[in-house]
Amino acid sequence: MLSLSDLFAGYLDGLTGHLALAVYVLAATDERAVWRRLKKLPLLFLSPLAAILLSLGLYGAPEWGINPYYINALAVLLMCTLWVRWTWRFGFWQALAATCMAAIFQVAGSTVSSMVPLPFAAAIGLHLGISIAGSLLLYKLRFGRWFRLLLERGAVPRRTALLLLALEVVMEIFLRLSNGVQPRFLGFYYLLVAAATVLIAVLAVYLAQRFDTARKMQAQQDAIAQQRLYEQDLEMIRREVRTFRHDYKNLLAGLSRQAGEGELEGLCQTLSELDAGFDLRLGKKIQASTQIGNLQIPEVRSLLLSKLAAMEEKGVECRLEAFYPVAAVEMDVWDFVRCLGILTDNAMEAALDTERPWVEIVLLAEDGRVFLRVSNTYANSIEPRKMWNEGWSTKGAGRGVGLSSYQQILEKYPNASACASWENGVFVQEMTVEGRL
Amino acid sequence: MIRIYLCDDDDAARHQIQTALEWKIFVENYDMQVACSAANARELLAASENEKRGIYFLDVELEDPEWDGFRLGRELRRRDPHCTLVYITSYGDLAWRTFQYHLEAFDYIVKERSQIGPSVSQCLSEIHTRLLHERQDPVEMFTLRTEETVRHVPLRDILFFETASISHHVLLHTPNSRMNFLGSLNELELQLGNRFIRTHRAYLVAADKIDTVDLKHNKLWAGGYECLLSRAGKAELRRKMGGNQ
Numbered sequence: 001m002l003s004l005s006d007l008f009a010g011y012l013d014g015l016t017g018h019l020a021l022a023v024y025v026l027a028a029t030d031e032r033a034v035w036r037r038l039k040k041l042p043l044l045f046l047s048p049l050a051a052i053l054l055s056l057g058l059y060g061a062p063e064w065g066i067n068p069y070y071i072n073a074l075a076v077l078l079m080c081t082l083w084v085r086w087t088w089r090f091g092f093w094q095a096l097a098a099t100c101m102a103a104i105f106q107v108a109g110s111t112v113s114s115m116v117p118l119p120f121a122a123a124i125g126l127h128l129g130i131s132i133a134g135s136l137l138l139y140k141l142r143f144g145r146w147f148r149l150l151l152e153r154g155a156v157p158r159r160t161a162l163l164l165l166a167l168e169v170v171m172e173i174f175l176r177l178s179n180g181v182q183p184r185f186l187g188f189y190y191l192l193v194a195a196a197t198v199l200i201a202v203l204a205v206y207l208a209q210r211f212d213t214a215r216k217m218q219a220q221q222d223a224i225a226q227q228r229l230y231e232q233d234l235e236m237i238r239r240e241v242r243t244f245r246h247d248y249k250n251l252l253a254g255l256s257r258q259a260g261e262g263e264l265e266g267l268c269q270t271l272s273e274l275d276a277g278f279d280l281r282l283g284k285k286i287q288a289s290t291q292i293g294n295l296q297i298p299e300v301r302s303l304l305l306s307k308l309a310a311m312e313e314k315g316v317e318c319r320l321e322a323f324y325p326v327a328a329v330e331m332d333v334w335d336f337v338r339c340l341g342i343l344t345d346n347a348m349e350a351a352l353d354t355e356r357p358w359v360e361i362v363l364l365a366e367d368g369r370v371f372l373r374v375s376n377t378y379a380n381s382i383e384p385r386k387m388w389n390e391g392w393s394t395k396g397a398g399r400g401v402g403l404s405s406y407q408q409i410l411e412k413y414p415n416a417s418a419c420a421s422w423e424n425g426v427f428v429q430e431m432t433v434e435g436r437l
Numbered sequence: 438m439i440r441i442y443l444c445d446d447d448d449a450a451r452h453q454i455q456t457a458l459e460w461k462i463f464v465e466n467y468d469m470q471v472a473c474s475a476a477n478a479r480e481l482l483a484a485s486e487n488e489k490r491g492i493y494f495l496d497v498e499l500e501d502p503e504w505d506g507f508r509l510g511r512e513l514r515r516r517d518p519h520c521t522l523v524y525i526t527s528y529g530d531l532a533w534r535t536f537q538y539h540l541e542a543f544d545y546i547v548k549e550r551s552q553i554g555p556s557v558s559q560c561l562s563e564i565h566t567r568l569l570h571e572r573q574d575p576v577e578m579f580t581l582r583t584e585e586t587v588r589h590v591p592l593r594d595i596l597f598f599e600t601a602s603i604s605h606h607v608l609l610h611t612p613n614s615r616m617n618f619l620g621s622l623n624e625l626e627l628q629l630g631n632r633f634i635r636t637h638r639a640y641l642v643a644a645d646k647i648d649t650v651d652l653k654h655n656k657l658w659a660g661g662y663e664c665l666l667s668r669a670g671k672a673e674l675r676r677k678m679g680g681n682q
Contacts, residue, residue, distance in 0.1 A: 033604060035604075036604060268551060272549070272551070275549065291532070319534075321532040321533075321534050321535050322532075323507065323532040323535040324507075360534060362532075362534045362535055362538065364535055364539060371539075373534070373538060384613070385615075385661065385662065388615075407602065410603060410617075411602055411603050414603060414604065414605065414606075414619075417603075417606065417616075417617045417618055417619065418616075418617045419614065419615070419616035419617060420614060420615050420616075421613055421614030421615075421616075422613050422614065423613045423614075
């Protein structure tokens with residue numbers, strides 16, 4: 001019969017596994033704010049407890065033909081997934097993928113730590129030691145940075161999660177198989193486990209790299225399309241200049257006639273007409289193209305070009321200012337582009353509800369710092385102070401993902417800060433990314 | 438006496454602006470004086486070394502690789518935080534918002550020969566009105582400093598501070614803004630003194646902005662926002678608000 005101390009040992013064993021798993025999840029998601037995540041760790045302590053209760057229940061239940069071990073493992077996996085989902089605020093599939101990846105490492109770790117027969121406490125210590133060393137190695141190898149790519153929205157996290165789940169089941173079976181391996185083949189067995197783990201990790205990195213390449217290709221194609229639009233704009237400026245040159249000649253002829261006849265007033269008027277005409281026909285376009293020329297990060301430029309085009313199409317007046325060249329930002333470029341995209345999309349949507357919609361985008365780069373300001377008109381139906389509640393939107397449920405994922409991105413960067421303000425029907429979002437701190 | 442400084446490397450435009458300023462000061466009898474009319478940034482910086490609350494008219498397109506109008510304005514703002522900055526430009530397409538937000542620039546004037554005189558005197562009279570207002574009704578400001586950027590928020594607008602979800606960051610709330618900045622509530626509590634109450638580990642609330650207190654559910658409301666109230670916070674609240682409850 002089971003004694004209380006057996007149960008306690010079982011709990012400790014389960015807890016060790018869970019801790020190792022949590023450590024591996026930290027490594028696999030390339031987490032920087034480790035303490036913040038670990039604050040939510042205590043809830044994970046419940047999971048092994050639940051697992052023990054479940055196994056007690058299964059112990060008493062009749063045989064179903066399935067090994068209770070697998071049911072238990074599956075339940076534990078599910079509980080960990082829910083914990084990861086809660087702690088990291090991931091979607092379900094992303095959480096499952098991260099948990100499965102961590103579980104694969106954890107299973108491999110526990111297999112290896114059972115290689116030498118040790119007393120219970122030492123075995124637990126060894127297991128934890130191996131998992132911490134393993135995670136540090138993963139950090140060092142920047143595995144998390146690649147794995148994190150697989151969790152992004154464009155990367156179909158569901159497919160990744162199911163694949164990793166299958167591999168995790170294989171690893172669990174491996175672990176069970178160790179009971180049937182003859183002692184003299186155990187060496188090969190451990191080698192096999194290690195090789196399989198490395199292969200799975202390499203596979204994950206390979207998938208991430210493939211996704212990254214596909215995304216870069218897509219971005220390049222977008223950039224080419226946007227450049228074409230930009231060139232069309234320049235071509236229009238060139239044509240305007242040509243006609244302007246023609247008018248210019250006539251105007252000059254008129255001016256010299258007026259000057260010859262001493263008509264000072266008429267002269268002044270023609271001159272100011274000339275100036276106004278130039279501003280109206282060319283000034284604005286030239287202004288826009290110099291500002292765009294200052295955006296020297298290709299991803300940022302193509303995103304803004306496409307947003308500007310979209311706004312023009314929808315009749316939103318848009319103004320872009322980039323006074324100095326923006327060449328680099330101390331943030332992952334894709335994260336910066338996502339923030340920019342969320343802010344401009346929100347601005348455009350809010351502006352569309354107003355009578356005279358406009359959006360203004362200001363980017364200022366100086367000494368490594370990048371400042372972004374997006375302002376827009378908004379209608380009274382929006383109440384700004386409620387916007388930060390998760391899932392908020394004027395357009396019904398599910399649309400308010402923007403702002404909360406904006407905040408989630410910013411949480412990764414201690415060098416970034418955000419401000420928002422609203423007054424007289426104008427809403428302003430600002431974001432500052434400091435240079436290296 | 439408020440001193441006015443002028444910097445433009447286009448001699449003709451500079452003289453025109455100077456004449457317009459002096460004429461306006463003479464006609465309206467303002468307590469002002471054009472103290473310096475400089476052709477380049479260094480001259481201006483040397484002349485305005487110890488200036489406080491000066492008015493500066495600056496050309497945006499200075500032909501100096503080190504000092505363009507923006508950098509000059511930033512330096513002046515740093516040395517003389519309460520100065521008034523006005524920009525002069527030959528192009529209507531100035532990145533005005535950038536100047537306005539980053540330097541709190543007051544206005545900009547487009548160099549058009551016939552228009553420059555009237556625009557300058559119009560601008561000066563607006564500055565005069567604003568300075569009068571400020572003198573009558575000085576507003577106490579809370580200064581947010583992050584690395585290089587400085588931002589002023591009127592202290593009377595602040596509802597409360599709360600710890601942000603980003604570690605070491607604080608979230609400031611006013612009726613119409615929320616800002617995230619690097620800081621700690623402990624430091625703010627010391628800095629701001631008695632007008633703010635630490636109602637909870639994560640909240641520092643302006644005493645005069647508290648609308649209602651719900652002692653039963655450990656909550657309070659300030660400017661329509663819900664804030665948390667801890668047991669220590671309740672004691673603090675009683676101590677500081679004791680007089681008027």
